[in-house]
Amino acid sequence: MGSISLRNAGLVASDALFSNLNFVIGAGDRVGLVAGNGRGKTTLLRAMAGQGELSTGELVRSRGLQVGYVEQDMPPASMGLTLYEMVLAALPEAERASESWRVDVVLDEFETPEALRHRPLSQLSGGWQRIALIAQCWVLQPDALLLDEPTNHLDLGKLFQLENWINQAARNIPVVIASHDRQFLDATTTRTLFLRPEVSPLFALPYSKARLALAELDEAAELKRERDLKEVSKLRKQAAKLTNIGINSGSDLLVVKSKYLRERAEKIESTVRSVHKDRSGEIRLGNSGAQARVMLAFDNVTVSNPVGEKLFVIDKLHVFQGDRLVVLGRNGAGKSQFMGLLHRTINGQETPGIRVSPQIVPGYIDQAMSFLPDRISLLDYITSRFDVGDQRSMSLLAAAGFAPERQDRPIGTLSLGQRARLGLLALRLQAPNFYLLDEPTNHVDIAGQEQLEAEILSHGASCVLVSHDRSFVRGLGERFLLIDKCKLVEVETPELFFSSMAQETTL
Structure with a gap:
């Protein structure tokens, strides 16, 4: 071995x-x-x-x-x-x-x-x-x-x-x-x-379990750091006091002792380390708000693939303000087709059976962040797409994890994780009140996933979500829609679906 x-x-x-x-x-x-x-x-x-x-x-x-x-x-x-x-x-x-x-x-x-x-x-x-x-x-x-x-x-x-x-x-x-x-x-x-x-x-x-152990380790390190810094401050004050007394009294012994205390403080200070903080760039969203109670209503809607073949039917469904819906289903069931249909309908396409509140301001991202252009720079994209000015754009990009010297690079040169963060920044700047998120955590690191989840929860944002990330689904989902036997049905939790998928696996 x-x-x-x-x-x-x-x-x-x-x-x-x-x-x-x-x-x-x-x-x-x-x-x-x-x-x-x-x-x-x-x-x-x-x-x-x-x-x-x-x-x-x-x-x-x-x-x-x-x-x-x-x-x-x-x-x-x-x-x-x-x-x-x-x-x-x-x-x-x-x-x-x-x-x-x-x-x-x-x-x-x-x-x-x-x-x-x-x-x-x-x-x-x-x-x-x-x-x-x-x-x-x-x-x-x-x-x-x-x-x-x-x-x-x-x-x-x-x-x-x-x-x-x-x-x-x-x-x-x-x-x-x-x-x-x-x-x-x-x-x-x-x-x-x-x-x-x-x-x-x-x-x-x-x-x-390791994450919990790490949190305990970091907490202990932070407490030690605080104790050490307090000790350093105490030693420096004692040293300054002894120096003054020694000079005024002409005592060489006190001056020597003062020097010893300062050296001891410096030695402790040299071992003090800052507790690690994840530096993956912030993810922030918002909720521009709406007064309507019902954001979307479905009545006998058929979802089809690009060649017109029926995938599933939605009998009746209402999406209320503040709802967080997760769409579940096997591969090929039509989840992404459903998200695309919602996006097109909210943006003005006439779709029989779907009523859209005029107060909806949509924010949509797909799995590949395909709306991001490859050939222009990050800074040019933000300044031309959103009315926030050059300096504000640079600050926003820096906060999202893009250092100023990298903001002139073409978007096409970004890694998948960087594209995801740029896409989420663009989503925020659209100032939506209704989020359509198709696999939003693809290529986003764990700290970013947790920030995204916390942002949606804290703002009470309405959203429809597709994700294979079970932790994200469990943390964010409030209502769960399952595509099953060519119909979209609401289920209480995702757990039966997760269990059935696991039991079917025979690798």
Whole structure:
């Protein structure tokens, strides 16, 4: 069995992302890697895979260890391949003819329909592209597995499959998972590493329990810091008093003692550390308000796919001001089609059976933040799209995590996490009173998810939400709509749906 060992490992970009990292990952370890966007998770995974370098320290892999690394994004060069061809291409060329059966075995593990196996990746959903990346890695039978945001774009069914697969097929090898999905980390990891610039705490606990332990550690550190600073202040006051007395009395002994107290204060002060605060950029929303009680009303509405095929029917439904509705359903049931229909209708499209309050001011984001233009800069986008002025735009972008020197970069150069934060800033500046959120937490780090949830709750904003993130759904949802047997029905909680999806998973 192999292992990966880090000794005094560190990474410095414009500032230190982490330092003095010391830990060993061995057989059966499943480590959750947690940090904000841009705080070094991907770089660390790439270094562990042998595809990048750290700034300091050393990283040692067992001799002959074959590391499987699943990146966040599908390489553009692979998009023209079929799913089957992409996985096959991972095998050494000389073995592809004789070992092609291994591709079928792996695709069977992930319950890949035969029709999808020979379809170009460019025609597949983001979820199936993600499965293709994992299958391409697994077909080589790696000795260790590194997964970078593996749940992005997965529907709930595939997410449960991936959980079971990690806990069964990959249970005996070292696994490191960088993820913002709190429930997924709880289900798949046994250790949690919080990447921080100075000290990166590692707990032999899954995420939620580790988060509580981290909070206790931070609280104890803050109390110690306060005690130390009080002691420093006390010593400096004593030293100043003794200095004055010593000078006035001509006592060299008091002057020496005063110097000793100052040195002691400096020594304590040099060890005092600030308690770590997540610096992923703020997420803020609002609620411009409305007087209407009923925001949307549905009466015998049919939701169809782009080619006109019926997906489901809504008999009667009222959405009231302040409602927080979560739309549940299997992949392909029509959740995103429903969100798109709502968006078009609220923006003026005539849709039989849907009545829209004229007081609605909509704010809409889709999974890909597709409304963001790629070619203009962040600053130009905010100043041209919203009437807030240059200085205010720069301040807003900085607060969202974009330093001034980076605000002139084209939006197309942003990472997925940065695009998500820019999209959420744009959503805020629209000043809506009704939010349509289609997978809003894709690529948003945990701190950002919690801020987004808190903002919606604190402002009493009306919203319709689609999300595969169970923690987000449970924390935010108030009413739950399930697409089931071609009808949209209201259910009391999402738990029966979650349970049924988990029971159907047979990976």
